[in-house]
Amino acid sequence: MEIDKRELSRINIKFGKFFDPFLILAILFILTTSILAVNNLSPRTFSKEQMANVLGIQEDSEINFTLIRGNHNYITSENLEERGKNHFKYTTLVTKPPEGRVSKPIIQIDGLYEEKELKILLNYTNLNNAKISIFDESQDTSYILQKDSQNYSQNININQNTNNLYLVIENVRPVFFNQYIEINFFLNP
Amino acid sequence: MSKLLRKFLQNMILPAALLVVSKVAGLYFAITFFNLDFFLETRPEQVYSLQIYFTNQTDTLLASSTSNFTMFLTMSLMTIYFLVKYRLLILSAYNPRVLVKLNNLNLMPWVNDKRNTFLRVFTWNIFLWITSIVIIADVISQNSFSWIAIISFLVATTSTWVLVRTFEIEGEIIYPHSEISNLC
Incomplete structure (x- = not known):
């Protein structure tokens, strides 16, 4: 040694x-x-733009987009922001979504007197493996925004019968972290 | 191998680990206690790909401030602990009254720890300054309360000043100077 x-x-x-x-x-x-x-x-705020958080107010159109709040086990921290004329951004935090299907009514549309076209675009999500879609209750139709990690933009027809739009998330396995979703809605005049 | 560099490296491990752990603990405490909603985002193009996000500025400010304060509290308490220990060691060699008092309180074994050196306190001081700079950077980007930055800066400055003064006393013991009365 x-x-x-x-x-x-x-x-x-x-x-x-x-x-x-x-x-x-x-x-x-x-x-x-x-x-x-x-x-x-050090944590960051995902979107640094000032949230107007103005719900259901239109500049000169009669159509109202209203955020349907309410308690939900998984779809939380919802926000609907008017980004411009006939342009709305919906954001939500999905807290640890389970395996299977999760849905919640998110937007109520009223004030429509004629048929209009609504473009729906999934702006951002880190829920990459889930199937995300918007369900139109009045037409009983689902419009897929994301499936198999592929994004799709949807143009749907809305009219005076259109009432609530649902956000539907389907997972094949549970997710153990919170996930963020941003969806843009463009109303064609 | 340089002994100084080796000792410096050894002394750095604990403060570096504690810096990160206290930040994480503060963040966890803020999220749990204030029931904040957050999500994680992976950004492969960045150095550290995982980033914590909140959906609104209020939550971010609260979480960031709480984690920064926890980090500052941990680093400052540890630095002050080692600084006091080091200062008592030096003063005990310089001032007999301090020596007698330490002996009476049975603190000599604690003070006479062989790892109680200037290098260790200096290392902790560096990390206290890193803490302060990180908090100031967060305040500038409006992610933290400003009073935390002010307090951390004041504490870092004061501890550096005390360390320098104590080191001067140690230098005076080794190389006596005629103006010894000014140092204490």
């Missing part, structure tokens, strides 16, 4: 100086990694 220590000491004296740059690199690595880790752990 004594001989090994002396041998190590001899090696250290002879070659130790060549390890010093690696020690400096290791010190810089620990410093940089901890700074980056802490900086990255």
Whole structure:
């Protein structure tokens, strides 16, 4: 053991100086990694734009888009924002969606006196493996926005019979983290 | 291998780990206690691909401020602990009254720890400054309350000043100077 220590000491004296740059690199690595880790752990707001949160108010059109609130086990933190004339953005946080089907009425449309075309576009989601669709209660029809990680935009016809639109999410396996969905609605004049 | 660099590297591991752990703990506490909704987003183009998002600015501010405060509290308490220990060690060698008092309180074994060196306190001080800078950066990007940044900056500055003064005393013990009365 004594001989090994002396041998190590001899090696250290002879070659130790060549390890010093690696020690400096290791010190810089620990410093940089901890700074980056802490900086990255700082949470961010997903959309930095000011949420107008104006619900159901139109500039000069008679049609009303109203967010249907209410308690739901999985579809939470809903928001409907008017982004411009006849343009609405719906966002929601889906909290740990289970395996199977989850649905909730999200938007109520009224004030329609003639048939109009509504374009629905899935703007963003990190729920990549789920089937996401919008269900029109009055027509008893589902419009797929995402399936098999493919996005689809849908043009649907709405009229005075159109009442509630449902958000439908179908998962083949449970998700253990919260997921975010953004859907844009464009009403063609 | 440089002994100084080796010791510096050894001393860095605990503060670096505690910095990250306290930030995570603060975030977990904020999310659990305030019942905040969040989601995770993967961004492969960034250095760390996982990012925590909240859906509104209020939740982000609350979570970020709580985690920053927890991080600051942990790092500042640890730094002050080691700083006090180091200062008592130096003062005990410089001032007999301090030595007697420490002996009476049976604190000598605690103070005389062989790892109680300037290098360790200096390392903790560096990480306290890192904490302060991260919090200030968060305040600038409007992600945290400003009072946390102000307090962290003041604490970091004060601890650095105390460390420098204590090191001067240690230098005075090794290399005596004629103006010794100004140091304490």
